């Protein structure tokens with residue numbers, strides 16, 4: 001998860017160009033020319049309500065224009081060449097799940113349900129394959145207004161929201177690990193939980209974190225790369241190295257909710273794990 005700035009796109013100008021394109025008679029001409037004001041109203045309402053799915057009114061437009069906008073997303077006319085700029089706007093980390101190198105885009109309000117927003121730049125964020133795994137999840141229990149978080153509008157994505165709890169059996173022969181919430185009493189906890197369950201966990205973060213623990217068992221310095229590979233370390237020195245690793249990754253990715261920082265935070269806050277890592281480090285020094 002990461003709060004990012006949207007790519008600057010002049011959506012009404014792109015709509016103007018599309019609306020005048022007589023070559024699009026099979027999809028959006030002349031419907032877009034006639035109904036453009038309603039589409040722009042949907043964009044304005046989206047922005048005014050910070051992309052919050054519970055609050056955005058959706059105006060009615062013709063069925064032909066709805067499927068036309070969807071078709072323009074799937075096969076973009078040249079005037080929609082900004083879409084690739086959105087895909088490339090967060091190269092280090094997926095703003096939706098905190099995973100690695102997003103190579104596609106996600107519709108925050110899914111295009112299957114909200115066709116009117118199919119080509120609206122602020123409804124499109126860079127994402128990894130969590131996009132497919134999330135499917136059309138967008139809102140949960142109306143009583144709590146649970147919903148997907150929005151990387152352009154939800155400033156809380158800049159805060160540390162997630163950690164992990166590591167437990168073990170037989171002196172770390174078997175691990176268990178689960179994602180936990182840093183502040184279970186957070187005022188936005190319903191949205192944080194909904195987003196985490198439907199995006200972050202579905203993206204496979206827990207499996208990745210467990211895999212890192214297995215690598216730590218072999219040689220901690222391969223994962224906590226701030227640990228000196230050849231030097232004996234005290235528990236206090238290992239804690240410093242893990243904090244340093246956490247801070248570096250937060251700075252590199254621009255978010256405390258990247259997966260390696262979630263791991264470091266969980267290690268520092270799970271009973272006995274730092275002591276175990278210290279023992280493993282000193283037992284596996286590179287000579």
Ligand SMILES: [Zn+2]
Nearest residue numbers: 094097128130
């Ligand atoms: Zn992702």
